[in-house]
Amino acid sequence: MNAPAVDLAVALGPLRLANPILTASGTFGYGLEFAHLADLAALGGIVSKGLSVAPIRGNPPPRVCETRGGMLNSIGLQNIGIERFLAEVLPGLERFPPRVIVNLFGVSVDEYVRLAERVDAVSGVAALELNVSCPNVHSGGLEFGQDPEVLCALVRAVRAATGKPIVVKLSPNVTRPAEIGEAAKVGGADILSAINTLLGMAIDPVTRRPRLATVKGGLSGPAIKPVALRVVFDVARQVGLPVIGIGGIETVDDVLEFLLAGASAVQVGTALFRDPTTASRLVGELAARLAADGVGSVRELVGAVRLPA
Ligand SMILES: Cc1cc2nc3c(=O)[nH]c(=O)nc-3n(C[C@H](O)[C@H](O)[C@H](O)COP(=O)(O)O)c2cc1C
Numbered sequence: 001m002n003a004p005a006v007d008l009a010v011a012l013g014p015l016r017l018a019n020p021i022l023t024a025s026g027t028f029g030y031g032l033e034f035a036h037l038a039d040l041a042a043l044g045g046i047v048s049k050g051l052s053v054a055p056i057r058g059n060p061p062p063r064v065c066e067t068r069g070g071m072l073n074s075i076g077l078q079n080i081g082i083e084r085f086l087a088e089v090l091p092g093l094e095r096f097p098p099r100v101i102v103n104l105f106g107v108s109v110d111e112y113v114r115l116a117e118r119v120d121a122v123s124g125v126a127a128l129e130l131n132v133s134c135p136n137v138h139s140g141g142l143e144f145g146q147d148p149e150v151l152c153a154l155v156r157a158v159r160a161a162t163g164k165p166i167v168v169k170l171s172p173n174v175t176r177p178a179e180i181g182e183a184a185k186v187g188g189a190d191i192l193s194a195i196n197t198l199l200g201m202a203i204d205p206v207t208r209r210p211r212l213a214t215v216k217g218g219l220s221g222p223a224i225k226p227v228a229l230r231v232v233f234d235v236a237r238q239v240g241l242p243v244i245g246i247g248g249i250e251t252v253d254d255v256l257e258f259l260l261a262g263a264s265a266v267q268v269g270t271a272l273f274r275d276p277t278t279a280s281r282l283v284g285e286l287a288a289r290l291a292a293d294g295v296g297s298v299r300e301l302v303g304a305v306r307l308p309a
Pocket of ligand 1: 050
């Protein structure tokens with residue numbers, strides 16, 4: 001049987017992808033670890049684990065636990081640092097077609113700027129995704145993504161440091177995510193991604209101890225999908241930047257929901273822990289589904305939710 005004649009290509013501002021399925025930061029290692037299990041070539045993009053100026057060892061265990069319909073994690077942004085990533089991982093990833101997006105974080109504006117400057121001239125990096133759910137040491141530990149003015153200044157500084165497309169990853173742990181997205185837009189962001197994990201906790205009733213060593217952690221997986229969908233819907237309509245939807249995506253129906261809500265692409269995260277082939281399989285399943293439904297281009301679905309009159 002011939003491949004269905006469906007156009008899966010998407011353009012998110014300056015970022016062009018062969019298809020709208022990416023892997024989410026921190027849930028697919030650095031990508032290469034899964035080359036023998038998943039069809040990396042099928043993916044539209046791979047988002048790196050969060051990278052910092054210097055390597056980070058992360059939090060003590062236990063740092064993941066299952067919850068009903070999801071999981072909690074407090075990995076603590078463990079990573080090998082930007083230099084090792086560029087020297088040891090990126091050359092391997094560049095052999096595959098998916099666009100590589102580096103997920104970056106810091107504890108000060110200066111650290112984000114240094115990371116952006118470092119990757120600016122690196123041809124294998126297609127875009128930067130800023131994880132702004134990190135405490136800012138100069139704001140008494142408040143996260144960058146929780147204050148519109150702080151976020152706007154951060155994005156503006158990163159904008160001045162790089163010509164590459166900037167994705168700002170929104171946190172759901174704020175009252176009005178669209179307001180934060182608007183601030184990112186004013187600062188010069190090209191794309192928004194939503195959502196990062198929701199702050200949560202779990203307790204073992206037998207030992208009476210928190211299930212995570214850090215007590216609280218980030219909730220992800222199917223349990224957060226309705227929240228993610230609502231944030232994507234609001235942000236896409238109110239901010240007007242292209243949006244990448246993230247949160248609990250496992251099936252082709254999930255992908256369709258996010259596209260209809262206004263996302264131009266999606267990232268698959270926690271589902272990869274159960275089956276690392278989920279994201280690459282979804283590419284073929286999406287093409288087959290659109291062909292079966294007589295939809296010629298994935299772009300026709302973006303924001304096409306039918307709202308009550
Ligand atoms: C174990 C784990 C590690 C993560 N690490 C990062 C990270 O380093 N940077 C980041 O921006 N998001 C990180 N995330 C958040 C995911 O990229 C994603 O936004 C979130 O899990 C929601 O999607 P999901 O429900 O499909 O997992 C991590 C999530 C998990 C579960």
